[in-house]
Amino acid sequence: MFSNYELSLAFIGGGNMASALGAGLIGKRCGANDVHVIDIDEATRERWAAQGVGTAAAPGPELSGQKVWIFAVKPQVMKETVAACRPYLKPDTLVISIAAGIDSATLARWLGTPDAPWTRLVRCMPNTPSLVKAGISGLLALDGVLDTDRTVAQQLLKAVGEVVWVDNDDQLDAVTALSGSGPAYVFLFLEALIAGGEKLGLSAEQSRALALATLNGATQLAGLSPESPATLRERVTSKGGTTAAALSVFEQQGFTPMVHDAMQAAYNRASELAREFSK
Numbered sequence: 001m002f003s004n005y006e007l008s009l010a011f012i013g014g015g016n017m018a019s020a021l022g023a024g025l026i027g028k029r030c031g032a033n034d035v036h037v038i039d040i041d042e043a044t045r046e047r048w049a050a051q052g053v054g055t056a057a058a059p060g061p062e063l064s065g066q067k068v069w070i071f072a073v074k075p076q077v078m079k080e081t082v083a084a085c086r087p088y089l090k091p092d093t094l095v096i097s098i099a100a101g102i103d104s105a106t107l108a109r110w111l112g113t114p115d116a117p118w119t120r121l122v123r124c125m126p127n128t129p130s131l132v133k134a135g136i137s138g139l140l141a142l143d144g145v146l147d148t149d150r151t152v153a154q155q156l157l158k159a160v161g162e163v164v165w166v167d168n169d170d171q172l173d174a175v176t177a178l179s180g181s182g183p184a185y186v187f188l189f190l191e192a193l194i195a196g197g198e199k200l201g202l203s204a205e206q207s208r209a210l211a212l213a214t215l216n217g218a219t220q221l222a223g224l225s226p227e228s229p230a231t232l233r234e235r236v237t238s239k240g241g242t243t244a245a246a247l248s249v250f251e252q253q254g255f256t257p258m259v260h261d262a263m264q265a266a267y268n269r270a271s272e273l274a275r276e277f278s279k
């Protein structure tokens with residue numbers, strides 16, 4: 001499948017997440033000239049055009065020629081954007097939405113009709129490490145989605161990282177709170193480590209190298225080791241030593257409940273977005 005770039009792709013919204021996916025997919029699953037980007041922002045269109053991608057400011061008949069459409073606009077403008085693209089749907093168009101919160105049934109209704117919701121639809125929650133083919137995406141297909149469409153969606157997202165199928169929209173909101181938003185949590189921790197190293201007397205360069213390699217090394221070790229993260233943590237923690245001193249501060253200041261509260265806030269926000277923008 002997709003040999004000789006059998007895939008043609010439209011990004012509707014060509015911003016941060018579409019760019020991350022495009023960078024991983026172009027040259028692997030499709031050529032630049034198999035991609036069409038619709039974005040209202042001129043500078044964004046110019047960035048894509050510089051890679052040889054066709055662009056437009058608004059949907060038009062050229063959309064009908066693209067086999068897979070990826071909606072990558074903000075949830076706030078999904079409804080109007082879907083309505084503008086809908087006239088160009090063909091019976092075999094596979095629609096993938098990466099918008100946070102907007103649930104599958106709502107999307108199916110917007111794309112089809114209340115009596116005949118669109119079935120060729122996969123909801124997806126990717127993340128920005130897709131830019132370097134180290135992403136992970138949650139995927140959701142409602143009952144009735146063709147196996148071939150599931151396979152196409154999976155192969156597309158596998159080109160930029162791993163995929164995890166989930167069973168319902170609530171689980172996809174949980175994926176959003178963990179891996180969709182998660183890179184930002186990691187970057188925040190990275191920023192804190194770098195600034196902390198500098199406060200303790202390291203140069204910015206030394207601190208950045210040490211912090212990056214520590215996160216990289218620890219996550220690689222956790223991924224490759226049969227041991228649990230808790231066991232690996234204990235192996236670093238000498239009794240009465242430096243790590244124990246640091247971890248007791250994390251515990252006193254409620255690190256784990258804070259992470260859980262943050263994830264719950266992201267999850268709740270996904271439901272709010274659905275309520276606010278799915279009417």
Ligand SMILES: NC(=O)C1=CN([C@@H]2O[C@H](COP(=O)(O)OP(=O)(O)OC[C@H]3O[C@@H](n4cnc5c(N)ncnc54)[C@H](O)[C@@H]3O)[C@@H](O)[C@H]2O)C=CC1
Nearest residue numbers: 013014015016017039040041072073074075098099100126
């Ligand atoms: N940034 C991330 O890490 C992730 C984002 N997402 C989802 O991806 C979607 C896009 O997010 P980002 O790329 O971060 O936002 P972004 O703001 O970088 O990109 C959105 C793009 O849509 C364009 N746009 C706005 N209205 C439009 C319209 N009517 N027609 C065509 N284009 C239009 C904007 O000009 C912009 O370039 C959101 O729904 C978000 O929930 C999902 C996973 C991760």
Ligand SMILES: O=C(O)[C@@H]1CCC=N1
Nearest residue numbers: 099100176180181182
């Ligand atoms: O912040 C957001 O709403 C989007 C969804 C996951 C990552 N970025």
